[in-house]
Amino acid sequence: MNLEDIIALDKADPLAHKRQEFELPANTIYLDGNSLGALPKAVKTTVAEVVTQQWGEDLIKSWNSHNWIDLPIKVGEKIAPLIGADSGQVICCDSISVNLFKLLSGALKLNYGRKVVLSTSDNFPTDLYMVQGLSELLGPELCALQLVAEQNIEQSLNESVAVLLLTQVNFRSGNLLDMQRLTKLAHDKGILVIWDLAHSAGAVPVELDKCDVDFAVGCGYKYLNGGPGAPAFLYVASRHQAAVKQPLSGWMGHAAPFAFDPKYQPSASINQFQSGTPSVIAMSALDAALDVWQDVDMLQLRDKSLALADVFIRLVNGQDCLSELQLCSPDKAAQRGSQLAYSHDDAFAICQALIEKGVVADFRAPNILRFGFTPLYTSFEDVWKAVATLATIVETELFKEQGFNVPLKVT
């Protein structure tokens, strides 16, 4: 593969024009949109307007006049088509961790009599921590976490399991689980399923309704580009909404919050899953960020995502000096999300050197270099330059310099 082939790929890319909708720093190749999405230009103007006009001028009237009160539903409805959900099932609120607490509690209650929450040992830790916290609260007789390897999920499904908690795309390896098949197998044993879409919403086509999923959570600040700490979202299938209850019964989830009734009465809709007052500025940023998806075909996005990763792998394989990098993501493209993981003993230092040379990737303990591909703003030429930089760093052993070996709080 040479630079001409790469340029031809960019020329033929039907999503190439989306890049101009993002604010991208000069001389930077950003392969970390799976951790913090880039800034859509529209967000800058919207946030300025929300702060200056809505908050600054219109003050409290804005809850009605600018519909602040409906933002969680409005933003949820914008996310819904990206994850294959019909109207009325998605709401934007809180963080994934908090939303998991609500859904885990609700699902355990629906499946009363069973106590096991089955998940995978290399799931994103917060998902497991939330189960552990709930287990502390409820006691082991009502909630017990059981962990298995990803390849052993199927054989571990049995009638003692109340809830199957899975992340669709593994945050480290990028392994993509078969949502339809696993949900069906779980349902056959009476198990409710919660899917974490942190690395799949906006990265791969997701079909929650079609897969008959019960519950899901997902992230606003990764592929959805809502900004640092953007609110998350949750999905509750319509068929469960009448029966399921969540314990963080704050006033925003009440059937009539402004009746100020001393007795809690949950909203009959997905609104029940709100707790307190929404974070209006942050949610407005996510609201504006979601507009970039309006004309995006998720199948085209998937094609480009796989093509970017394929080019990356081929370019790495073509460099002798990179032979010590081991691909830890699945070989088969269809089994991957939108990221690649490589192991290397010096992964941390290599990552620091890459960042210094303008290629932003990230490091995941203990020895993983992670490259995320965000098809809306990553070009094939970016991939070409990233691998060339990586090769130079490894070949010249630049990463061995002292400065690249200083530990950081956030990696």
Ligand SMILES: *Cc1c(COP(=O)(O)O)cnc(C)c1O
């Ligand atoms: C990023 C991520 C989270 C983040 O959770 P927050 O509570 O929103 O910070 C959760 N789960 C997975 C799988 C993630 O990748």
